[in-house]
């Protein structure tokens with residue numbers, strides 16, 4: 001056996017067979033160079049009809065492994081037919097017994113085909129001067145940096161490397177990675193995944209770049225945008241929701257009817273396809289959810305929107321996803337212990353991460369948890385509607401059993417009736433208890449630290465000795481642990497009921513299947529809540545745990561909201577293990593990966609440091625823009641430092657004066673909303689009188705604000721957060737970017753504090769090695785909003801004098817492209833900016 005299946009693969013296979021109750025399974029075995037199966041993934045359980053789908057998941061060199069529960073390993077006729085079909089696509093076929101002790105080799109695995117290495121000449125022929133792209137694109141510009149990047153990406157594919165590529169604004173980096181990725185996928189028949197942080201970039205890739213490359217290059221490749229499950233309508237859940245008239249009130253009931261009509265016609269079934277978005281609470285009831293999916297047992301499986309999308313993905317050469325979906329996929333692979341099997345995405349081992357500077361934040365968010373009263377209410381209110389006690393999963397189950405069981409099965413009905421009634425009352429008690437316990441926890445913590453919870457930011461405290469060594473902390477912990485036991489006990493009762501449903505007559509059991517799926521999901525979600533609570537009270541040294549207590553909206557009134565939160569101190573180990581050590585190729589790219597020319601910060605934070613250095617390559621490409629001619633960086637040397645007396649007034653005055661110097665558009669970028677509102681409120685009336693359109697973040701959606709901004713010449717946008725990056729406003733519409741403060745993150749954020757302390761405890765300097773680099777990357781993004789094309793000109797004004805007065809300020813400035821910079825007293829500086837605008841563009 002050990003000659004064909006590695007010990008780990010044998011264990012995985014045994015577990016898979018056990019999980020399937022000893023029934024037939026079909027597994028995919030990945031082989032190493034010696035054709036030894038090293039990893040195993042379940043493809044189908046007990047169903048030979050699934051074989052066509054299996055074929056799509058296999059690559060040449062793989063082996064499909066099938067068990068014969070009876071122990072007779074002689075291949076049956078259907079086995080031989082499957083083996084024949086697999087053999088045609090160079091896939092082997094083994095049969096094993098349920099104990100995975102004996103193995104019958106029906107078809108030996110085929111050695112994987114030799115890799116077709118990418119040739120730089122092919123890339124030049126596509127995107128170089130005179131290439132296919134230049135012929136198809138009237139605005140084509142020769143960009144040597146783009147070619148260099150494309151060749152570096154090709155090299156990373158050829159040599160199975162991890163490449164860090166920083167490509168300055170204007171490099172044309174999306175084509176620089178798409179072209180080698182497509183060539184690789186086409187020549188090697190191996191799927192490549194491209195992951196981005198923002199929907200904007202995904203839309204650009206799927207709506208513009210990839211269709212363009214299909215037309216321009218004539219290469220035959222398929223691509224697919226893979227969205228998260230909750231973006232798709234679940235036909236089964238839609239059926240359940242409509243089977244319960246009165247579940248929703250007025251408007252939502254109407255929206256539900258509209259959704260039904262749309263579901264009949266929609267080809268895609270995804271939320272973005274809807275003519276208008278339904279209420280979030282309604283969509284949550286009808287969208288696809290992993291734990292509420294009956295998969296192959298669902299009667300809508302063949303026509304399911306999500307499954308269809310997944311099948312399209314399985315047939316695609318190139319998949320576009322977002323980082324959050326990628327994290328879900330990696331987490332599922334980790335959970336199942338099968339790191340290369342297809343979790344959400346079909347198997348892949350070549351990945352391009354664009355906007356890779358977000359990787360640590362996305363992974364942190366993904367692995368963080370938060371327990372609130374709302375989380376309990378969401379689950380328990382599904383079991384019984386809070387205002388309509390005859391609605392919900394348990395009352396529906398009760399009705400179904402009551403209506404469908406024969407009169408002569410009265411005893412059976414009574415048994416279910418009692419169980420369901422008991423669960424309904426216990427569910428209500430659990431909900432009330434969870435609300436009380438969380439509220440008491442919030443109040444008790446507030447009392448320990450001597451602070452009252454308030455509206456707005458409220459109270460936020462990490463679980464540090466000041467809290468956990470207080471005498472009453474034991475009470476808090478005891479209460480939460482008791483709540484965990486109560487949740488688990490309730491979830492077990494729910495699971496017991498689900499098991500008991502097997503005693504129902506088969507036909508009725510079938511009818512209850514959809515409800516069973518939903519009930520099981522509720523039980524699992526409750527168990528997950530209990531685990532999150534345990535993680536909170538357990539204070540794992542690898543986690544940062546904190547509590548928030550804030551007065552906020554609860555139902556129709558106000559109440560105390562307690563949030564019990566955890567976040568991982570480090571995501572580097574999990575990224576290294578799940579991503580960098582598992583993938584053959586990973587390309588991380590962005591316009592801002594480096595700090596003062598070094599990749600060290602990123603490598604450290606995302607776990608690349610621990611990866612063999614021979615597998616890592618780095619490339620920094622500067623922007624093709626001529627910043628020396630196109631831009632001016634200005635810093636008033638005599639402005640008070642942020643937080644000092646007179647800073648706000650100086651900001652207001654300087655913004656007003658500098659806005660008068662050009663008729664082009666301006667962004668004023670803040671780091672705090674309160675300062676934004678103050679400066680905006682004082683300046684907006686004056687600017688409007690001067691004929692300027694004045695906008696501020698929060699008054700409309702980001703998309704709408706950007707449209708309004710770009711359309712009215714000379715607009716001024718006061719913004720924070722999301723406008724520091726991912727915004728592309730070329731031309732005169734944006735001629736000035738005013739950076740009010742260096743974008744340090746709020747130092748009181750618990751996870752930031754905890755990480756800084758962890759760095760200090762390890763002997764490092766958290767400010768230099770963590771706080772500053774984070775801010776530098778954001779600062780570079782803000783700077784990058786200004787020059788978007790070769791014909792742009794503009795000014796970046798920095799109103800935070802620390803950039804020139806503090807030692808660390810040099811790191812910010814050294815991280816920018818070579819740009820003429822001026823540090824002068826305000827009056828002289830304004831004069832120089834006036835001269836810049838007066839000078840003719842050469």
Ligand code: SF4
Nearest residue numbers: 234235293294298304
């Ligand atoms: S297969 Fe899953 S997602 Fe699709 S309709 Fe059925 S339950 Fe919903």
